[in-house]
Every structure is written in C-alpha cells, then in structure tokens.
Amino acid sequence: MSQPAPPLAAIAAALRQERERAGISLAELARRAGLAKSTLSQLENGTGNPSIETLWSLGVALGIPFSRLVEPPSPAVRVVRADEQTRLRADRADFTASLLTAGSIHARRDLYVMELEPGQPREAEAHIPGSIEHVVVAAGRLKAGPAGDTVELDPGDYASFPGDLPHHYEALTPGTWAVLVMEHR
Amino acid sequence: MSQPAPPLAAIAAALRQERERAGISLAELARRAGLAKSTLSQLENGTGNPSIETLWSLGVALGIPFSRLVEPPSPAVRVVRADEQTRLRADRADFTASLLTAGSIHARRDLYVMELEPGQPREAEAHIPGSIEHVVVAAGRLKAGPAGDTVELDPGDYASFPGDLPHHYEALTPGTWAVLVMEHR
DNA sequence: TCGTTTCGTTCGGTTTGACGAACGAGCGCT
C-alpha cells in the first residue's frame, strides 16, 4: 500500500479552498506569507512544486496546521448500530473493539467503541510514534494508561495518553465499555 | 499564536530517525526515492529546503504517512474527571457540552461529552464548511442528525453527519449523554 | 599490503522554484 497520489493538485485545491474560506485575496495571502503573488498564483493553479518553507509560511499565514494542506478530506453520513458493529475480538483478553470511523490514508483519527470485562487486562503494544489515545468511559469502571502510570476512570471520565508506549486497559466492573479515539499523526 | 517552529531541523531529524528505524543506508533510501545521495545527505544535515515532491517521495520510500516528516511529536497524560469538566450550558435547551480536548489552531478534532434532557431539542447552527460530527451514545436515547434527516440512537450506537448544515440533538429519555467528536478541516 | 565494497560527504553544472514588474480585467467613485 503506497501513498495516495502525487499531491500536486491536492495541495493546489486545498490552498485555494482554505484561502477562500479565510475570505482573503490571493494578493493579501501572499503578502501575509511573505511570498510573491506570482508564486502563490502558480501554486493554486497546480503549476509548481513548492518548497517546505514556502508551504509552511502559507500554513502559518492561513492559521491552519499545515498538514491540512497536504492531506485531503472525505465526508459521508453513516450510522452504525450497536448490534451491527463488527467486533474485533482480541485473543488474550475479554475485550472487543469496534472501529466506527477511520481517518483518511494512514488514519489520522480513528473512533472505536471498546468493551471489556474484568479479568485479563488488555496489554496493548506500542503503536506508531506520535499517536495519542483518548478514552471516555461510558459505563463501568476502567483502569487505563501507559504501563506503570495508569488511572482509574468512572463513567464520564476522560483520559488521554501517548499510544506509542506500551499501555494497558483493564475493566474493574462487568459491562464496562468506553469510547476510544486513536489519534495518529 | 503561530506554528510551532521552522521545520527545517525537525524534518532533518525526522528523516534520519525514520531512515535509521527502517534500517537502511542513506544511499539505499536515496535510490528507492529516486533522489541523489547528495540531496538526501543535505536534507538530513538540515542544509536545504526540500520541495514537496522530494519530501513526498521520501515518505513513500520510507512507507510512512509524510505528515510524520513534518510534524514532530508532543505526548502528554491528561485526565479530566466527570465532575471536573467545565460545562458549556446552552441557553435555549437543557443541554451541556464539555470540551475534553481540542486540536491545534482552528481545531481539527475536538472531543466533547454532551448531556441532554428531554424537552427542548438543541438546534445547532451550521458550523464551518466541511466539518463532520461523530456521536456515540453512552446512555439514554438520542435523536440526532441534520435537519429533516435525523436518526434515533441507543447506547452504543454511532452516527456521523455533516456539521456544516443545521442539525439537531434531542434527548428522548432522561439522563441521556453521548460522546461527540467534532471534526473540522 | 593491497583490492574491493559501502558508507556519507563535498564539488561543479543544470534544472527550476521564487521573485519583481508589468499586464488586462473588473469594480467603484467623481
């Protein structure tokens, strides 16, 4: 599986879109970013291959995280019923997780529903560097966190911690389930 | 508040780190990416300002999402207790929302806990174009969705829909609450 | 002690991205 596509045109489209959302002219954006109008014009027309510094300054001038200029989107309207979710059962723990929505290529923000029962805790391997996990407990009581630094959470509690270290999920009461947001980058 | 930093050095470090993690030589990576060894050498030493195409081809050759080359890390460990969350009370509905985590500038993916009581539904204005809302019901019963196209959700159910149209949240039972992910772009 | 291989860096030459100026088009005002 390789990268989506030569991002030349995607960047061009993203640039124009973000600029128009900001409601500023091409000349104004060029001024704020410290670039020549001509350069920006070429970029928005898909002609040209900007340097990192150039694109970066545009991201700063637009007040957006820069990755938005290189990674495109994808909307939809979906409903996944609790009893229609495809469970991913882990082999070594009483644990299920359901992927509800995945980000674009190499998912950026994946949303899961996670169910656990007391007993064997789930020991998760370290994911790719820079990932962050967010948990909101919906019911039950959950112990979660990086190895050796766990916290106990009640319904409504929220916790986030690095996902690129080995970490731990353990239900303390039956019927525990939680919403899990896996944030990659 | 501007972007973190001139990413020149960060990219250099990320490149070298990812290459060494992949266990390949500079020459080998240059070959796979279709670049000159000299170019890659300069990049890893922080000398030079690569074009998007150049950096992209390196991302492909390394098999990583490319954003990892431009956005360094930043871990943390946060816990927000259910009773510590700062409620944002809407004026026209029995509705509270708590922001748990916000993306960087012009937030990309905000995570809320939302509580509603039956009665007046919450009619949300249209947000900025391209935003998407994700809801997982934790308890109770929730009617949600774009105006005129709502669905009813039970605990564990998930729904997503465009946030850039007027939409609707209405609790059907007391004690309804849900996890809400606001995805901007 | 030589060859041989691979590593990463440094050195000229060529391609090209970015600049500044000029251009035509559109709009508002007198």
Added chain:
DNA sequence: AGCGCTCGTTCGTCAAACCGAACGAAACGA
C-alpha cells in the same frame, strides 16, 4: 467617460534545489 484601486495571471531574471561524479573513511578479505 475617465480615474484609481485591487484582483489574479504572465514574463524575464536570479538564486537555489537537485543532480551526477568524485572524494575520503571505514570495514573486510585475499
């Protein structure tokens, strides 16, 4: 109309990103 301003594009020039080749260092055998 005429003027003034801003919009976005196009054109020539220059700096620099990228290339290919050559280089020294280190490792390994013959």
